[in-house]
Amino acid sequence: MSLPFLLEIGTEEIPDWMILNALEDLRAAFVKLGIQHESVQVNATPRRLVLRASGLPARQADSVERVQGPSQSSPPQAVEGFARKQGAAPGELAVETTPKGEYYVFHKKVAGRATKDILSAALPGMVLGIYFPKTMYWTGKGGPRFIRPIRWLVALLGGETVPFEIGGVRSGNLSSGHRRLGAKEIAVTCADYEQKLRDNCVILSADERRQRIVDGLAGAKVDSALLETLVYLTEYPTPIEGSFDPQFLELPAEVLVTVMRHHQRYFSVEDADGKLLPKFIAVMNIGSDPEGFVRRGNERVLRARFTDARFFWDSDQKKKLVDRRADLAHVTFQAKLGSYKDKAKRMKLLVKELGGKASAGRAADLCKCDLTTEMVGEFPELQGVVGGLYARVQGEREDVWQAIYDHYKPVSMEDSIPRHATGRYVALADKLDTLRGCFRVGLIPTGSRDPFALRRAAQGVVKILVEGNMELPLLDLLEANAELIAFFQERVKFYFKDVRGFQYDEVNAAMAAGWSNLVDLEARLERIRGLRASPDFEPLAASFKRIRNILEQAGFEGAASFREDLLEEEPEKELYREYQSIAGQPIESVISRLRPKVDLFFDKVLVNAPRDEVRRNRLQLLFELRREFSKVADFSEIVTTS
Amino acid sequence: MQSFQKIIFKLKQYWAERGCIIQEPYDVEVGAGTMCPETFLRVLGPDPYRVAYVQPSRRPADGRYGDNPNRLFKHSQFQVILKPSPGDIIEQYLGSLEAIGIDLKQHDIKFEEDNWEAPTLGAWGIGWQVMLDGLEISQFTYFQQCGGIDLDLVPAELTYGLERLTAFLQMRDSVYDIEWAKGFTYGDVRYRDELQYSVYNFEMADIKTLWKLFDLHEGEATRLLKSYDPKSPDKKRFPLLPTYDHVLKCSNLFNTLDARGAISVTERVGVIQRVRKMAVGVAQAWVTQMQDVAAEVAE
Numbered sequence: 054m055s056l057p058f059l060l061e062i063g064t065e066e067i068p069d070w071m072i073l074n075a076l077e078d079l080r081a082a083f084v085k086l087g088i089q090h091e092s093v094q095v096n097a098t099p100r101r102l103v104l105r106a107s108g109l110p111a112r113q114a115d116s117v118e119r120v121q122g123p124s125q126s127s128p129p130q131a132v133e134g135f136a137r138k139q140g141a142a143p144g145e146l147a148v149e150t151t152p153k154g155e156y157y158v159f160h161k162k163v164a165g166r167a168t169k170d171i172l173s174a175a176l177p178g179m180v181l182g183i184y185f186p187k188t189m190y191w192t193g194k195g196g197p198r199f200i201r202p203i204r205w206l207v208a209l210l211g212g213e214t215v216p217f218e219i220g221g222v223r224s225g226n227l228s229s230g231h232r233r234l235g236a237k238e239i240a241v242t243c244a245d246y247e248q249k250l251r252d253n254c255v256i257l258s259a260d261e262r263r264q265r266i267v268d269g270l271a272g273a274k275v276d277s278a279l280l281e282t283l284v285y286l287t288e289y290p291t292p293i294e295g296s297f298d299p300q301f302l303e304l305p306a307e308v309l310v311t312v313m314r315h316h317q318r319y320f321s322v323e324d325a326d327g328k329l330l331p332k333f334i335a336v337m338n339i340g341s342d343p344e345g346f347v348r349r350g351n352e353r354v355l356r357a358r359f360t361d362a363r364f365f366w367d368s369d370q371k372k373k374l375v376d377r378r379a380d381l382a383h384v385t386f387q388a389k390l391g392s393y394k395d396k397a398k399r400m401k402l403l404v405k406e407l408g409g410k411a412s413a414g415r416a417a418d419l420c421k422c423d424l425t426t427e428m429v430g431e432f433p434e435l436q437g438v439v440g441g442l443y444a445r446v447q448g449e450r451e452d453v454w455q456a457i458y459d460h461y462k463p464v465s466m467e468d469s470i471p472r473h474a475t476g477r478y479v480a481l482a483d484k485l486d487t488l489r490g491c492f493r494v495g496l497i498p499t500g501s502r503d504p505f506a507l508r509r510a511a512q513g514v515v516k517i518l519v520e521g522n523m524e525l526p527l528l529d530l531l532e533a534n535a536e537l538i539a540f541f542q543e544r545v546k547f548y549f550k551d552v553r554g555f556q557y558d559e560v561n562a563a564m565a566a567g568w569s570n571l572v573d574l575e576a577r578l579e580r581i582r583g584l585r586a587s588p589d590f591e592p593l594a595a596s597f598k599r600i601r602n603i604l605e606q607a608g609f610e611g612a613a614s615f616r617e618d619l620l621e622e623e624p625e626k627e628l629y630r631e632y633q634s635i636a637g638q639p640i641e642s643v644i645s646r647l648r649p650k651v652d653l654f655f656d657k658v659l660v661n662a663p664r665d666e667v668r669r670n671r672l673q674l675l676f677e678l679r680r681e682f683s684k685v686a687d688f689s690e691i692v693t694t695s
Numbered sequence: 696m697q698s699f700q701k702i703i704f705k706l707k708q709y710w711a712e713r714g715c716i717i718q719e720p721y722d723v724e725v726g727a728g729t730m731c732p733e734t735f736l737r738v739l740g741p742d743p744y745r746v747a748y749v750q751p752s753r754r755p756a757d758g759r760y761g762d763n764p765n766r767l768f769k770h771s772q773f774q775v776i777l778k779p780s781p782g783d784i785i786e787q788y789l790g791s792l793e794a795i796g797i798d799l800k801q802h803d804i805k806f807e808e809d810n811w812e813a814p815t816l817g818a819w820g821i822g823w824q825v826m827l828d829g830l831e832i833s834q835f836t837y838f839q840q841c842g843g844i845d846l847d848l849v850p851a852e853l854t855y856g857l858e859r860l861t862a863f864l865q866m867r868d869s870v871y872d873i874e875w876a877k878g879f880t881y882g883d884v885r886y887r888d889e890l891q892y893s894v895y896n897f898e899m900a901d902i903k904t905l906w907k908l909f910d911l912h913e914g915e916a917t918r919l920l921k922s923y924d925p926k927s928p929d930k931k932r933f934p935l936l937p938t939y940d941h942v943l944k945c946s947n948l949f950n951t952l953d954a955r956g957a958i959s960v961t962e963r964v965g966v967i968q969r970v971r972k973m974a975v976g977v978a979q980a981w982v983t984q985m986q987d988v989a990a991e992v993a994e
Contacts, residue, residue, distance in 0.1 A: 065785055066808075068808035069808070187821070189849075190839070190849060191780065193847060193849060194845050194846065202782075202837075232785075232799075232804070233804070286805055317829050318829075319829075335803075337803035338803055338804065339801075339802075342801070342803075343801075346802055346828065347801075347828050350802065350828025350829060350830065351829040353866065353868065354828065354829040354830045357868065360764060360765070360868070361763070364759075364762075383958070385964075388964055
C-alpha cells in the first residue's frame with residue numbers, strides 16, 4: 054500500500070530570506086530518513102513550512118536476521134536452550150558452515166517497522182534540526198529553539214495522524230488559514246490540504262504568489278530581489294497601484310527609489326524612457342482594497358517619508374560637505390583604526406601614491422563627509438550617492454562629484470566599476486586602506502565570517518585594476534603583509550577563474566609568471582587561451598612539466614653560463630639553435646617550430662650524461678629554455694590530458 | 696475621530712482586560728519604555744508578570760526643533776509586557792488594533808523581521824516590526840536576554856508608537872496636527888518641549904556640567920553596587936531600584952552628550968561600556984535578590 058505524507062510546521066512569521074534554505078534543509082532531512090517514496094515536494098509561506106511526499110509504504114519491508122547458536126558438536130541441551138531462547142523448535146534451526154566450523158543458526162524473521170512509527174520518532178528532531186541563522190526559545194529557558202514560535206503541527210500519513218510533540222504543541226490534522234481572512238482552525242487531509250488553504254486565503258505555491266504579483270506590475274520595474282521578498286512576506290499577495298505628488302520628483306531619483314524599494318517595499322514605476330513616474334505598486338497581504346484604505350494609507354506613509362527626505366536634503370545643504378570634514382572625527386571607522394577623518398586623510402595620501410590627480414585627491418577628501426548628513430543617517434545604503442549628489446549641487450567639478458558618487462563601486466561582481474579614472478583612484482584608495490588597516494590589526498576574514506566585507510573590497514580592487522586598465526603594481530601596495538598578499542592571490546584567482554571563465558590551470562600558469570600587474574596578467578591569460586587552441590600547446594606544456602621535474606630533481610637552479618662547445622648530440626644542438634633563433638619572439642609564432650625540437654631532444658638525449666660537465670650544461674639549456682618561455686606563463690602548471 | 700488620549704484609554708482598557716497591571720510612566724527620563732524597571736527588571740527571574748503603560752521616551756539626537764512633521768525628541772510609547780508570552784499573543788495584539796478601530800480585513804498587516812538589541816542594557820530579543828498599510832506601528836519582541844542573563848520565561852514586549860498610530864488613524868500628515876483632546880492639538884501640548892529641548896540638547900547644554908553629572912551618578916550607582924552583598928540576610932532591603940535610577944540618569948546624560956556632539960570616537964565605546972556595566976550589575980543583583988525572597992516564601 055502506498056501512502057501520501059503531509060507535514061506542515063505552523064509558525065509565526067519567518068523572515069522571508071531564510072525560508073528557501075530552510076525548505077531545502079527540510080527536504081534533505083526527510084530524504085535522509087531513507088523511507089521509500091515516489092516524490093517529495095516542499096512549499097512555504099511566511100507562516101508554514103510544508104513537506105509533502107507520495108508513495109510511502111505503510112511498513113518497511115520485513116527482514117531476516119541470522120542468529121548464530123552453539124556448534125554442531127554441542128550437547129543437545131545447549132541446542133534446545135538456544136532454540137527456546139529464539140522462540141523456535143529445535144527442528145527450525147539450520148546448520149551452517151562458518152570459518153570456525155559447523156554451527157546451529159536460526160533465521161529470525163523481523164517484521165518491518167510501521168512507517169508511522171519511524172516518522173513519529175524522527176519528526177521532532179527533523180523539524181528542530183532545520184538550520185536557521187538565528188534561533189529563539191519561546192516556551193522558556195531550556196525549551197526548544199526554532200526561528201519563530203511553532204504554533205501548530207500537521208502530520209498525516211494517509212488518513213492517520215503521525216503523533217509527535219514540540220514545545221507543548223501536538224501534531225494533528227488542524228491547519229490554520231490567513232490571519233484575518235481565513236479560519237483559525239481548518240481540518241485537512243493529504244488530498245484536500247492545498248485547496249483548503251486556498252479556501253482560507255492562503256496560496257501555498259510560491260510560483261503562484263509570484264505570478265499574482267507579476268500580473269499586477271504592468272509597467273513597473275520588476276526588481277527580482279524585492280519580488281522574492283514579497284513572495285515570502287505574504288500568504289495572499291495582491292498588488293495595488295498608488296501615486297504621489299509629482300513635486301517630489303524634484304528630489305533625486307536615487308533617493309525616491311531607495312525610499313520606495315528598500316524602505317517601503319514598493320515597486321517604482323518608470324515611463325518608456327526610464328524616467329520615474331509619480332506612481333508606485335505596493336503588494337498587500339489581503340485580496341482587495343474596495344474602500345481604498347490600503348492605497349491611501351500607503352500613499353500617506355510615502356508622502357511622510359518623501360517629506361522627511363526633502364527635509365533632510367534642505368537641512369543638509371546648510372552645511373557643505375567641505376565644512377563637514379572635521380565632523381568625521383566623530384564617526385568611527387573601526388575602533389583600532391580610528392575615525393573616518395583619519396581614514397579620509399590616509400585615502401588622500403594613498404590616492405596620490407597611486408598616481409591620482411588633484412581632482413581624485415579632492416574627491417577622497419570629501420567622499421566620506423556624507424556620513425555626517427541626515428540623509429545618509431536615514432538611508433545608509435545611499436552613502437556615496439548622497440555625497441555625490443550634494444557635491445554636484447555644491448559646485449564641485451563633474452569628475453569630483455561623480456568620483457564621490459561612485460566610490461563604493463563595484464558593490465558586487467555584477468556591478469560596474471566607477472565611470473571615470475578619478476572615481477577609480479578614490480575607490481581603490483578606499484578599499485585598499487580598509488584592507489591594509491584591517492589586516493594590520495588582525496581583522497582577517499575566516500570561513501564565512503567577514504564582517505568588514507574584506508573579500509568584496511579585495512574583489513573590487515581586482516575588478517577596478519583589470520577593467521579600469523590600471524597598470525599599478527598591486528603587490529607593492531600590500532605593505533609586504535604575507536596574509537594580505539595570500540588573500541589577494543585568492544581573489545585574483547577567483548576573479549579570472551569564476552568571473553572571467555579562464556581555466557584554473559591557465560590561471561595558475563599565468564600567475565606563476567607574476568601577478569602584480571593585473572592588466573598584464575589578463576593579457577597573458579588571453580594569450581594562453583589563444584595558445585591552447587594550437588595542437589602543439591599541450592604536448593609542449595607536458596614537456597615543460599618534464600623540464601620542471603628534471604630541474605627540481607637535480608636541484609638545479611641555473612649555472613653560471615652555458616657552453617655551446619659542450620653540446621654533443623645532434624638533437625640538443627638542434628634544440629639550442631632553435632632556441633637561439635626564436636628567443637625574444639612571442640611564443641605564439643614559434644610554438645609549432647619549438648615543439649618538435651623539444652620532443653626530439655627528450656626522445657634522443659639523456660640529460661643525465663656520465664660527464665658531469667655535460668650533464669650540467671644540458672640542465673642549463675633546459676633551464677634557459679624554461680626561463681625564456683615562462684615570461685608569459687609557467688606552462689608546467691598546465692594540466693594536460695595526454 | 697479618535698483623539699490621542701482616547702486611543703491610549705482604549706489600549707489601556709484592552710490590556711487591562713487581558714490581565715495587565717496598568718502602570719503610569721516611569722518618573723526618571725528614559726530613551727525607551729524597555730528601560731523602565733517595569734520592563735528591564737521585571738522580565739528577569741521566574742515570576743510571571745503582565746503590565747502596560749505609556750512611556751514618554753527621550754531621544755535627544757532625534758529632536759528637530761519642532762520643525763519636522765514626523766520626528767520628535769520625545770515620543771510616547773505604549774508598552775506591554777506579557778511574561779510569559781501566551782500562545783495566542785499575536786492574535787491578542789491584532790485584537791488590540793481592532794479595539795482601537797482598525798478593521799484588519801480592510802487593512803494590510805505584515806510582520807517584517809526586526810530583531811531588537813540594546814547593547815547598553817545587555818539585552819536582545821527576536822521579533823518583528825509590524826507594518827500597517829506600509830507604516831511601522833509597533834515593535835514586537837520576544838525577549839531572550841536582559842542584563843546579559845538568559846531569561847527563564849520568555850516575555851513578549853509590544854511597543855506601539857502612539858504618535859504615528861494616531862496620525863494614521865486621524866489621517867494627519869504632521870504629528871503636530873493630531874488631536875490630543877477635543878480642542879487641543881499635539882502641537883498645543885508638546886511643541887514647546889520639542890523646540891526648547893532641541894535648543895538645549897544641541898546648543899546650550901553645558902558639556903562640562905553634563906560630564907560632571909554623569910560621573911556623579913555613575914559614582915553613586917557604582918558605590919551602591921559594590922556594597923550589595925548577595926549573602927546578606929538583609930539584602931531584601933538593599934536599594935537596587937534607586938541604584939538603577941542612577942544608571943538611567945547616566946544613560947540619558949550619555950544620549951544628551953552624544954546629541955551635543957561631545958563624545959569623541961574613542962570615548963564613545965568606553966562610555967557605552969560604563970553604562971552597560973552598571974545596568975548588567977543591577978540586573979544580576981536583582982536576580983539574586985529575588986531568589987532569596989522566593990526561597991523564603993517557599994518556606
